[in-house]
Amino acid sequence: NAGVTQTPKFQVLKTGQSMTLQCAQDMNHNSMYWYRQDPGMGLRLIYYSASEGTTDKGEVPNGYNVSRLNKREFSLRLESAAPSQTSVYFCASSEWGQGAYEQYFGPGTRLTVT
């Protein structure tokens, strides 16, 4: 049982390049989330998916797109990376709404945009 996994662990992009961050969970959770973490800012929600087939914007969605590929996988895409997107990105999942609320986080992706 791997929990929540993310790839890649580290990435360096040039301004304007695109990339997709991958996330998968094996806990059969309905809800999945993407956060970014910047120094002094805590975790801020980018997008979330309450269930397979649905996605919704969080606090800071600009410059990102997401895809809930199936119940297990939730990807985050940067179409044209900007230095302001340098951050650590965490994926999480939970069974929110089914009586259990705990979020489980992936190990994170450290992204640098130059």
Next chain:
Amino acid sequence: GENVEQHPSTLSVQEGDSAVIKCTYSDSASNYFPWYKQELGKRPQLIIDIRSNVGEKKDQRIAVTLNKTAKHFSLHITETQPEDSAVYFCAASISNQFYFGTGTSLTVIP
């Protein structure tokens, strides 16, 4: 949307002393309040949580209190140990979304 404020941003205590971290939230509809511990370079890990129908919860040296009227909740760590040194985040949850505080860096001095 929900706004969560967390204080203090840094906290240093002597080993064996208690540490208290406080958070306030703005939306009275929030109904779940988790606390996470994050060590350097690691993912956030849930250490304790409380639901809106409970006023206090304790797990060994860690306790959380919730005051729904005042919209604030606190984390209490007793008999602190050096391994408690980390960044702690509070969060409030409403409608499947989680809103985090900005974190408290706790240092326990041996």
